[in-house]
Amino acid sequence: MASLKAHNDVMLGPTDRRNLFIPLTHSQGQVDGGLVGYTGRGWLYVEMLFVPERLRRQGMAGKLLQCAEQEARDRGCIGAYIDTINPDARRAYERQGYEVFGRIDDFTKGFDITWMIKRF
Numbered sequence: 001m002a003s004l005k006a007h008n009d010v011m012l013g014p015t016d017r018r019n020l021f022i023p024l025t026h027s028q029g030q031v032d033g034g035l036v037g038y039t040g041r042g043w044l045y046v047e048m049l050f051v052p053e054r055l056r057r058q059g060m061a062g063k064l065l066q067c068a069e070q071e072a073r074d075r076g077c078i079g080a081y082i083d084t085i086n087p088d089a090r091r092a093y094e095r096q097g098y099e100v101f102g103r104i105d106d107f108t109k110g111f112d113i114t115w116m117i118k119r120f
Helices: 002-012 060-074 087-095
Strands: 018-025 031-040 043-050 079-084 099-108 111-119
Touching: 018 060, 031 060, 043 060, 060 079, 060 087, 079 087, 087 111
Parallel strands: 043 079
Antiparallel strands: 018 031, 031 043, 079 111, 099 111
């Protein structure tokens, strides 16, 4: 693994990868949702985004994305990307300006996996 990282550093320059976590907490203070991702090489990658049932249908996914995107801009990023197999999540991301740039149809159990991008 170290030799692969060293090769990438020579080819692309040292990584500036930084984790990003935006938690959602319930009334007892425990995390029950939020956004997990990282920024690196000028891009935000959203690894996971989960909105608990109590906060759904209130635009919370969009608010989490907007917050992450602002932090990414502050870190010098030029865009963001995300993947999903959830059709509802894909529509939420599209409402935030993300566009499909790749897909594998019938990835699992009749669901497609979709990769989406947004340039800032």
